[in-house]
Amino acid sequence: MSNEFSQSTLSRRQFLLWSAFGGSTLALAACAVPVAAPASAPAEAPLEEPAEEAHAEATEEPHAEEGEVKVMVRDVLEYSLDPQGWEGPYGSVTFRLHQAWHNGEAVYYIRTDASDPTFAEEVGLVYVPLLNAANGIEQVNKLYELSGDRMPVIAMIPGHEDYSSLFRMYTVTVQDDSLELTSEEAIEQAVADGAAMLEERPLFVNYPLIQWTGGGMTVDPDLKEVLPGGQLFAEPDLENMSVTMKLHQCYPGSRYILTDTSSAPMAPMMNVPASVPMQELKERGGTDEIWVFGNGIPGPGVMGFQPAIFDNKAGELAWSPFWDHFTVLWADESQARVLTSSAEIRALIESGELELFNGVPDSHPEGFVVNCPAPILAPNTFTA
Structure with a gap:
């Protein structure tokens, strides 16, 4: 037909x-x-496999x-x-939609893919081992997950020359609950002052921004x-x-x-x-x-x-x-x-x-x- x-x-x-x-x-x-x-x-989520091996071999179709x-x-x-x-x-x-902070302003994004099989299964994303190839790319965007009920913080939004929808994930453990951490600069200052601890995670996610300060799709x-x-x-x-x-x-x-x-x-x-x-x-x-x-x-x-x-x-x-x-x-x-x-x-x-x-x-x-x-x-x- x-x-x-x-x-x-x-x-x-x-x-x-x-x-x-x-x-x-x-x-x-x-x-x-x-x-x-x-x-x-x-x-x-399929079983974990190194990005270079996944890219080199064909896989059977385990889906629909x-x-x-x-x-x-x-x-x-x-x-x-x-x-x-x-x-x-x-x-x-x-x-x-999900909300995050960027320089004190609310931005909104969707979630689709992750490089880690456990995280992908927990959150309900597509597991993509090839995203691990981003390890070593200096300009990869950053997403900070903060402890407690705080919204995450992202480093760059569209319009910045180094923006990407691929983020490396960081965990921020906040020691001082009185702090307002709504920007990357504020997080860096809190870490420098000993008021927060920062951990880089071996995890990349594809979280495209939908609406941001001064613009949107x-x-x-x-x-x-x-x-x-x-x-x-x-x-x-x-x-x-x-x-x-x-x-x-x-x-x-x-x-x-x-x-x-x-x-x-x-x-x-x-x-x-x-x-x-x-x-x-x-x-x-x-x-x-x-x-x-x-x-x-x-x-x-x-x-x-x-x-x-x-x-x-x-x-x-x-x-x-x-x-x-x-x-x-x-x-x-x-x-x-x-x-x-x-x-x-x-x-x-x-x-x-x-x-x-x-x-x-x-x-x-x-x-x-x-x-x-x-x-x-x-x-x-x-x-x-």
Whole structure:
């Protein structure tokens, strides 16, 4: 059964021209399809494995059986895999929001992934051993968990040149309950004065910021396309501590959100924050790969073609929410067909049937990273 979509396809010439001005939009060649299922399942954490070993080997798929939908993140409150009255080719997902402090001001974030299997299982996040590759990246953001009932504190927010949604976790034990610790500077001073103890934890988490001092992820009032407007359906509900985002589809069997990119020039065109330090995560082997189609079979992707493909599913040891972005073009578009796996992609690149671009054609050979957590696994139903 074929699906109908409102997005128009682009010619090869239009694609190459568009990529020269705003090729970052290719990071979201995805769709949402009609599937109905309940949203009530916690994530399961695989056994621990070193990041370098996880990245090198293929893993079997321990998740949803064929036709089954699995919620991977416990903070997912509700979701729809298909459009519910809007034109855009995507579903929706509502997350529980969490509050933190930054320089004395409240900021709000969602939680999706963690590098430690025990922590991931306790909190209900996707276990991603590849995030341990961030160890040694000097500019990784910091999140301080304070003892007692105090809100956590984060070091950097979007707009800072070293902001990233990947945080190293720290534990702060406060000795003086009278202290107001709502900034990194205040914590550092308390530690220096002996009023608090600081412990660095061997733990990295993917906690994308949704709203921060002077800004936030933007709302798409039209809900017709993937990127224009932004990734939110509405302003965050701070009374009920929730936020609803666009939910996109990729092969194999996954639904994802978009939160930030390592490319500062492309971030405004994608309507997401820049997270420049995540480019180094790619260099250290902490990313997975995604291939986006710039021509071929018409479909629900942002460029008007079939859904994108990435190497692994959320929950598999070689998976990462931080995607190393590639674009592929059919050398002979008349030979185009629907592809669904990275094995097919690699074989056709080797044979010359697909042309490969690191990032997008205009950025090649330089690439970039997009942060696209996958809170839900669900069957792909797209057909040509």
